Every structure is written in structure tokens, then in C-alpha cells.
Amino acid sequence: MSTAENRPSHSDVAVIDVGSNSVRLVLYRLDGRAIWSVFNEKVLAGLGRDLAATGRLSPEGVTSTLVALNRFRALVDASRPRLVFAAATAAVREARDGEAFRLRVEQETGFHLTVLSGEDEARFAALGVIAGAPDSKGVVGDLGGASLELVRLGADGPAGGITLPLGPFAMGSLRGFDPDAVRAAAHNHLAPLERTFRTDTLHAVGGAWRNLAMLHMRMSGYPLAIVHQYEISRREVLDATRFIAQQSRGSLERVEGISKRRVEALPHAAIVLEALVERLNIQRVVLSAYGLREGMVWQAMDAELRRGDPLVAGCAALGSRAAMAESLGSAIEAWAGPAFAKLEPLFKGRDRALFSAACRLAELGAQFHPDHRDLLVFQTVLRAPFAGIEHPERAFLACVAFARHTTSNQTPEPDLVGRLLSPEQRQRARAFGAAMRLACDMSGRSPELLARTRLDIKGPDLLLTAEEAWGAVLLGDQTAKRGQTLAGLLDRELRLRTVVPKPKFLTSVF
Secondary structure, three states, X not given: OOHHHOOOOOEXXXXXXXXXXXXXXXXXXXXXXXXXXXXXXXXOOOOOOOHHHHOOOOHHHHHHHHHXXXXXXXXHHHHOOOXXXXXXXXXXXXXXXXXXXXXXXHHHHOOOOEEOOHHXXXXXXXXXXXXHOOOOOEEEEEEOOOOEEEEEEEOOEEEEEEEEOOOOOOOOOOOOOOHHHHHHXXXXXXXXXXXXHOOOEEEEEOHHHHHHHHHHHHHHOOOOOOOOOOEEEHHHHHHHHHHHHOOOHHHHHOOOOOOHHHHHXXXXXXXXXXXHHHHOOOOEEEEOOOOHHHHHHHHHOOHHHHOOOHHHHHHXXXXXXXXXXXXXXXXXXXXXXXHHOOOOOOOOOOHHHHHHHHHOOOOHHHHOOOOOHHHHHHHHHHHOOOOOOOHHHHHHHHHHHHHHOOOOOOOOOHHHHHHHOOHHHHHHHHHHHHHHHHHHHHHOOOHHHHOOEEEEEEOOEEEEEEEHHHHHHHOOHHHXXXXXXXXHHOOOEEEEEEEOOOOOOOOOOO
């Protein structure tokens, strides 16, 4: 991998997560700061289903879990990841027979199962949120089968994590759901925490809340069915949770896209979320598809890698798979970045990162059929499992990738694009894409040749300059055509010129 892209060789990590409801194996591929899930298998074993009634693990759940872990052992041995993490959460931690179960797992499968404390579980969930959205602040709430973890997330990372017995298994909600009892218990547990955990933003982690978000998308007609970084306002959360809490299991199961196996916990999850919003004065809920497992992976990364931008790293990894030259993305950024930096920001401090990410996608369509590249790259970017990106930013990058391969202003999924982006943002996306197209076609996708030219904005002019010895790169109808398209999108006049490069002198500093 190129040092210019700041990405080391691929490395694999396996995480075995023995939860109160599900047992899961996830195999991850790391491209520097980017975390890709390449294999994900889940078994809803219900290990903690009997906790409220017996204080012990479910016998059926133990059997199902051991069957799953033996299969996972074979998969891990075959894939030979560099690192393997195996962790158990609230059910094993709280059950009277949890330690006996842990020893049995080690004896029968060879996995050394680390039983996380509630504080550790909360901290890893918060680190997972950071892995998926580095600038996140507020409170992280992770609702599992047996517990709810809360942890504050500030500029210095997670702090003050706690665990509460508010999962559906801990309260017996799956044996006999009592909404009034769940609501009262949630408020009683949260009341003493109001001052400590009061926040504008809750980052919601956990399968039940992800299903709740999918249901809200259906209810509101939201066009982009991606849970990660999906935002719901306070008013919408309260309306949705109160509606869900009143629905029968049958009516919830009929909703397309909702996990049937998690439906039974959905009313319980809705009431707990409602109590959190009311007690902590939460103004918005942001869903995170990253949680405990990704937090464990993120903590294992080199400290320098953790400081990187996961979106740029993800786009670099995706774009490089078809690239003629790995450094082309960084070359385009260096070539066009100064000019676009002179334009009015449209994404609240995120314009530079989005431009950098977009440049890394310049080669994404290289291996697609030329008649369909524009549509294929749009769909790929819009729904790629990138981290560190909000939904409007997804739509923006998809439109940039589309414009990289066509001059059409008729983007796919116009209703979605129109809902997520302003007219100014859509115009900027077309300009970004046109600049990438000009850079690639003018240089023949050669970083070295592109470096002999420069793009700049000066007043009403868009200047395209080449070193005198390389002036021929500016010739031809295609370069003129691509340059005119970009100039028109920026409301500028195109000017072509050649210059004699300034000599470089060696200097000494004493």
C-alpha cells in the first residue's frame, strides 16, 4: 500500500461476541483506519432469556451457544486472522453459572472468553461509536438483551460508564411484557442519573434500536435505508416509541425490513428509549451501526492510525482496487484542492474531508462497463459501508462520483438527492466530479503528468496551467471540453496558459 494514502497492508481481526441474546462472529478487514466487516454470522441463542426467572443461563441458550462457538472455531482456524477477541457481556457476567459456562467454553472450543464488566462494556461501545463517527459527542447508550450501558462521550473520549438492568431479559419482558412496569423501572433507574448524563445527543447502539430506526424510516418515508448515522429528532423519537409500544407483535412482524427474531424486544426497547429521551432531555438520537465489537478492533489499532479519517481511508481502499496508480487520488487532491478551497464552504467544516474522500474515488468505475459507470458508481458510493459520514454527505459523494463519469445533471434517485442536498450542494458535487474528470482525462490518469499542471481560481477566471515543456497536455478538444464544463459549473471563464517553472534551489539552515 502507498504511504501517500497512509494505509498499511490489510490485516484481519476476528471478534466473537457472546451476548445475552445473540452470539456473533465478525471477521474484519482493516485498511488503515477503515474497518470493513467481511463476514458476519449471528445466532440468536437467547443465552440470558431465563435470567429474570432463575438467575441462571438458559439451558437451551447454552446448547445453542456452544454449537455456534464450535462452528466459529472452525471458521477462525480456517481464516487465520492476525488478532482474535472473544468477549461475553451481561448474561454471563450476571448469571450464577456464568463462570462455569466460561470454563466450559474454553474447554470445548479453545476460545478464552473475557467476561466484560459493565464499565468495560460501556467503554467499548463508546469506542465503537468513535470508530464509526470520530467527532461524536454526547452520551452513548447500548441496549442489549440483559442490560443498558450508558457512558459520556466528550473531547477526551469515553468517561463514567455504568450498566443498568434494563434489558428485556433482565426484566422478563419476553415472558410477559408489561409496558407500565418497564416504563416505571426505566424512569426509576434513570432519575438519579439526570444531572450526570443530561445531553443533547444520544448515540444509540444495539440491534433492537437499529430495528426501531428502520421502522421509523418506513413510517416517515425516508429514502435511504442505512441505519448508521441516521438521525431522529426528539419529537419524532417520542412519537415513534409511543406508537411502537402500543403495537402487537403480529403488526410489527408485518413491517418489511424488520428482523422477525428481534420484534419481541422492540416494544421494550421503545419504552426504554422514550424514558432516556425524557429523563436526559435528549434532543436528537443518532444511530450507530458500530458498537462493542468495532470498539475492540479500534482500540487494537496503532494510535497514529486511530487519528486518521475513516471516510478518506475507506474511499482510498475502495477506489484503489481498480486504480492504475494508487497515488492518483492524492495527486488530484493536490491539483484541485487549492482552487476548491477558495469556494464558500457548504458542509460545516467538512468540505475538505469530503473533497479528499471524493478524490480517492476517482478510479472507482474503471472496471465497470463504460455505458453504466455513472449509475454503478453512484449506487456503490451511496450505500458503501463507510464510517465517518452522515447521510447528506453520502448523497453528496455519490453525486460527485456520478459526475466524474458523465455531464448529465439528471442524477439517479432524484427524490433522495433532493431531500438530502440543497441546490448549492448538488451544484458543488457536479463541479467536484467535473474537476476529477478533467484531471483524469487531461493527464491520462498519470499522477506524474498531472503534477506538471495546476488548477486555480482567480476572480472570474478558472486557470488551467501547464509547465512550458509539458504544454501539449493542454491541447485537444477533450481537455478543452472538460475544462469548459468545469468552468461553467463554477460560473467562471476558462483560461489556458503555459509557464516556465521556477527553479528549485537548495538551501541550508544553520
